[in-house]
Amino acid sequence: MASVNPPRGMRDFLPADKARRERVLAVIRERYRAHGFDEIETPVMEEYDRLHAGVGGDNEKLAFNILRRGLDADGVRAAADDPAQLSDLGLRYDLTVPLARFYASHRGELPSVFRSVQIAPVWRAERPQKGRYRQFMQCDIDIMGDASARAEAELITATLDTLDALGLEGASVRINDRRALDAMLDLFGFPVEERPGVLITIDKLDKIGADGVVAELRERGASDAAADALASFLDQVAQRAHEPFGEAQIRGALPEGVDDAIIAHLVGIGEAVGAALGADAVGAELPLAFDPFLVRGMGYYTGTIFEIAHPSVSYSLGGGGRYDGMIGRFLGQDVPAVGFSIGFERIVDLVSLAEAAAAEAVVLVHDRDVPVAELLALKAALVAEGSRVRLEQRTKNLKGLLERASADGYTAFATVSAGAERDDLELKPLS
Template sequence: MASVNAPRGMRDFLPADKARRERVLAVIRDRYRAHGFDEIETPVVEEYARLHAGIGGDNEKLAFNILRRGLDAETIHAAADDPAALTDLGLRYDLTVPLARFYATNRAALPTVFRSIQIAPVWRAERPQKGRYRQFMQCDIDIIGDASARAEAELIAASLDTLDALSLEGATVRINDRRALDAMLDVFGFAPDERPGVLITIDKLDKIGPSGVTAELRERDATATAVDAFDAFLNRPQTREFLPYGEAQIRKALPEGVADEVVAHLVGIGESVASARPGGHVPLQFDPFLVRGMGYYTGTIFELAHPSVSYSLGGGGRYDGMIGRFLGQDVPAVGFSIGFERIVDLVSLQDPDAAPAVVLVHDRDVPVAELLALKAQLVAEGSRVRLEQRTKNLKALLERATADGYTAFATVRAGADRDDLELKSLSV
C-alpha cells in the first residue's frame, strides 16, 4: 500500500499551524514594507544552466532538476552521467540567484537603487533531519545598486526591527567582510588556490576550537608557515578590556595589513545602525572568523543571533559580482535573509485585528437555506463563520473549532433568525 505521508523533508500544515505561520509572515512583510522595500515574485523554476553556473556554492549540488520533455529511454540511458543533457530546468534552491536574473531581465523598469522583498518557498535535496527540510520558506530583503555602507545598515536595521516586532528583542548581528578574510589569509601566507578549503576549516572554529582548526589545516597540507602564523595569531596574548563595536574593536581583532577602507566600511555600518536603534545602541559584534559558505559573497557578511538560541536566525552579505554574470556589467548588491522556519517556532503571536470567528452548530433538520442566510448575515457583519452539524460529542467538536481559531459558537434550530442567536465564548 502506498504511503500517505508527505514526501520526506516536506510537511503538511494543519489550519492552526498555517494560521500561525501566516501571522508571522504578515508581521515580516509589514516591517519590510515599512522600511521601503517592495515585494516581487519570481518563478519557482529557473534554467538549469543558471542554477548551476558556479555561483550557488554547495546548494547547486542540492538542486532538484527537471527532466526535459520528450526524452526516450535510449536518450536517458546514453546521457545518464550528464545531468545537463537531461534537464533544462530546476527548482530554485534560494531566492538570490532568481533575484539576480530578475534584475537583469527587468532593470529598465526598476529604480536606480532597488529594494526588494522576496518571501517564498525554496527546495533543496537535503538529508532530512530535525530542523532541516527539503522545502522551506525564505524571507529575503535585498538592495541592488548601492555600493555604500548605507545598504548594509538599512538591511540590518530592517531585520532587527522585524525581530523586535516579533517579540524577539535583544538580537545581535555578527559581522565580517570577505575582503578582511582574504587580507588575513594573505598576511598569514596561505596560497590563493588553498584558501577556499582553508575557509571551510576556519568556519568550524566555534565547533572544534583553535587547536582543532590548526590540526585540520595541517591535515589538509595547507602551507605550514601560514598555519603556524595563524596558530600564533589565535593564541596571541590579549587584554580583556571591553571594546564596543567600532574601529578599536575591529583593528584589535585583525592582524596588521587589512585595508583601511574595509575597516572604515564596517565602522560606517555600525554608526548608521546605531542611529536607528533605541538609545543609539550598536547591536553588532565583529567576528573576524565569520565565513558563511556561499561563494558569491564579495564583501560584508553577517549572521543574526538571539540569546534564546545557540544557532543563527538568518544572515546574508554583499554579492557585487553575481548580477554581472547575467547582465554583462557588475551591479552592487547586498541581501539579508531571515530564517523563517527557525523563527516561527520561537514566536507566539495573537492576531489583534482578527475578525470574530463563530461556529454555528445546527440540528440536522435545519434547512440549508436558513443556515446560509444566517451565515451570510454574520459574514456581512465582519465575522468568520463555520457551519457544523451537531454531534453526540459536542465538546470534541468545540475543542476542534477552538484549535482552529474560532472564538464563539451558537446553536441553531429550524426557524431561527439572527436575533435568536446566542453567541457563547469558546474558552482558549
C-alpha cells in the same frame, strides 16, 4: 498502496499552524514595507545553467533538476553522464540567484537603487533531519545599486526592527568582510588554491575550538608556518577584552596589513546603524559585533557578510552579505548588491503572536434537520457583520467538536435549531 505521507523533508500544515505562519509572515511583510522595500515574485524554476553557474556554493549540488521534456529512454541513456543534457530547468535552491536574474531582466523598469522583498519557498535535496527540510520558506530583503555602507545599514536596521516586532528583542548582528578574511589568510600564508577548504575548517571554530581548527588544518596539509600563524592570532584574539563595535575593535581583531578601505566600510556601517537607532555612534554599545572568523558558506559573497544572533538560541536566525559580482553574470555589467535573509523556519517556532483581535470567529452547531437554506442565511448574516463562520453538524461528542474549533482559532459558538433567525442566536465564548 501509495503512502499518504508527504515526501520526506516536506510538510503539511494544519489550519492552526498555517494561520500562525501567516501571522508571522504578515508582520515581516509589514515591517519590510515600512522600511521602503517592495515585494516581487519570481518563478519557482530557473534554467539549469543559471542554477549551476558556480555562484551557489554547495547548494548547487542540492538542486532538484527537472528532466528535459521529450527525452525517450535512448535519450536518457545517452545523456546519463551529463546532468546538463538530462535537465534544462531546476527548482530554485535560494532566492538570490532568481533575484539577480530578475534585476537583469527588468533593470530598465526599476529605480537606480532598488530595494526588494522576496518571501517564497525554496527547495534543496537535503538529507532530512530535525530542523532541516527539503522545502522551506525564505524571507529575503536585498538592495541593488548602492555600494555604500548605507545599504548594509538599511538591511540591518530593517531586520532588527522586524525581529523586535515579532517579539524577539535583543537580537544582534555579527559582521565580517570576505575581503578581510581573504587578506588574513594571505597574511598567514595560506595559498589561494587551499582557501576554500581552509574556510570550511575555520567555519567550525564555534564547534571545535581554536585547537580543533588548527589540528584539522594540519591534517588537511596546511603548512606549519601558516597553521602556526593562525594559531598565534587566534590566541591573541581570545585574550582581547570586549570592546564596543567600532574602529578600535575592528582593527584590534585583524592582523596588521588589512586594507584600510575595508575597515572604513565596516566602521561606516556601525555609524549608520547607530544613527538609525538613535545611539551615539562613537563608543556606543550597538547591537553589532565584528567577528573576523565569520565565514558564510555561499560562494557569491564578495564583501560584507553578517549573521543574526539571539540570546535565546545558540544558532543563527539568518544572515546575508554582499554579492557585487552576481548580477554582472547575467547583465554583462557589474551592479553592487547586498541582501539579508531571515531564517523563517527557525524563528516561527520562537514567536508567540496573538491572533489579530478583529472579527469574531463563530461556529454554528446545527441539528441534522435544519434546512440548508436556513443555515446559509444565518451564515451569510454573520459574515456580513464581519465574522468568520464555520458550520458544524452537532455530534455526540460536542466537547471534542468545540475543542477542535477552538484550536483552529474560533472564539465563539451558537447552537442552531430549525426555524432559528439571526436574533435567536446566543453566541457563547469557546474559552
